[in-house]
Structure formats: C-alpha cells, structure tokens
Amino acid sequence: MDDNIEESIKYARETVGGDPLARHLGIVIEEVSEGFARVSLEAKPEYMNAVGRAHGAAVYAVIDQSLAVAANSRGVRAVTLDVNARYHSGAPGGDVLVAEASPIEIKKRISVWKVEVRARNAGALVATATATAYHQA
Numbered sequence: 001m002d003d004n005i006e007e008s009i010k011y012a013r014e015t016v017g018g019d020p021l022a023r024h025l026g027i028v029i030e031e032v033s034e035g036f037a038r039v040s041l042e043a044k045p046e047y048m049n050a051v052g053r054a055h056g057a058a059v060y061a062v063i064d065q066s067l068a069v070a071a072n073s074r075g076v077r078a079v080t081l082d083v084n085a086r087y088h089s090g091a092p093g094g095d096v097l098v099a100e101a102s103p104i105e106i107k108k109r110i111s112v113w114k115v116e117v118r119a120r121n122a123g124a125l126v127a128t129a130t131a132t133a134y135h136q137a
Contacts, residue, residue: 004075005034012037012073017065025058027065030098035106037069040098040120043091053090054097054119054126060085062099063115063129070101071111071133078111078133085129091119097126109135 009032017029017039025047031038039062041047047058063085071078091097098120104112115129 005073008075009034009073012069016072017069019065019068021061022065025061027062029069032069032073034073035070035103036101037066037073038098038100039066039069040096043093043095043097043119045093048093049090051090052093054093054095056087059087059091059097059117059127062097062117063101063127063131066099066101066115067113067129067131067133070103070113071135074106074135076135078135081110081132081134083129083131085127087127089119089124089126091124091126092122095122096120101131104130111135 013032028040041062043054049055099117101113101115104114111133113131117127
C-alpha cells in the first residue's frame with residue numbers, strides 16, 4: 001500500500017475518527033480502508049427517543065462520522081456539504097448502530113457517498129443516506 005494512503009487512513013482513523021464529539025458519544029471506529037469506513041455506537045438509554053428507539057440524532061451521528069472518516073481516508077482533506085438521510089426502522093435500546101460509508105462517485109473536488117446504518121443485533125436496516133463531500137486542494 002502507498003505510504004501516503006497509509007498516512008491518510010491513519011489520519012482518518014485517529015484524527016477524524018477521534019474528534020471530540022465522537023469520543024464523547026462513544027463512537028467506535030471499527031474499520032477504515034481507502035474510501036471506506038465502518039463505525040458503531042451502542043444505543044445507550046440516554047440515546048433513546050420517546051418510543052424507546054435510538055434517537056434520530058444518534059443515528060445521524062454515526063452516518064456523519066462514517067462519512068467523515070471514509071471521505072478523509074483518500075489522501076485529500078474533506079468536509080461534508082450535505083447529507084440526505086432516510087430512516088427505515090428503529091433500533092432498540094442496547095443494540096449497536098453500525099454505519100458503513102463507501103463512495104458512489106469521486107471527482108477532484110466533490111465526492112458522493114452512500115451510508116447504510118444497521119442494528120447489529122436486530123439485523124434491521126435503520127437508515128440510509130446519500131452525502132456529498134468537498135475535497136480541499
């Protein structure tokens with residue numbers, strides 16, 4: 001593997017993946033490779049909504065974190081421009097939200113990504129998202 005890509009993956013895993021909010025929430029970086037990230041978050045009681053399912057903000061947090069890590073794993077710094085999320089089912093408390101981000105299309109300055117969030121134990125598709133990132137020169 002190219003040394004630059006190895007450094008980019010390390011940056012994505014440690015710096016982007018370890019940002020203050022991600023650490024505070026307990027988001028775990030499970031896997032990072034060039035253009036891919038898998039992150040997870042336990043659906044703790046304080047992350048539940050009024051009907052006992054993982055709050056949309058918790059689901060969005062793993063969407064955004066997986067996107068940030070994946071988009072920054074390619075050797076060019078990236079920031080999110082937009083995210084369009086669709087919620088499909090709820091994740092019960094105590095389950096683990098797992099988000100995987102991978103590219104749909106990558107251009108010089110703009111990339112488009114797909115993210116899927118599943119409840120690890122229930123096996124349900126919780127959310128899908130399409131996101132756009134801007135890559136800084």
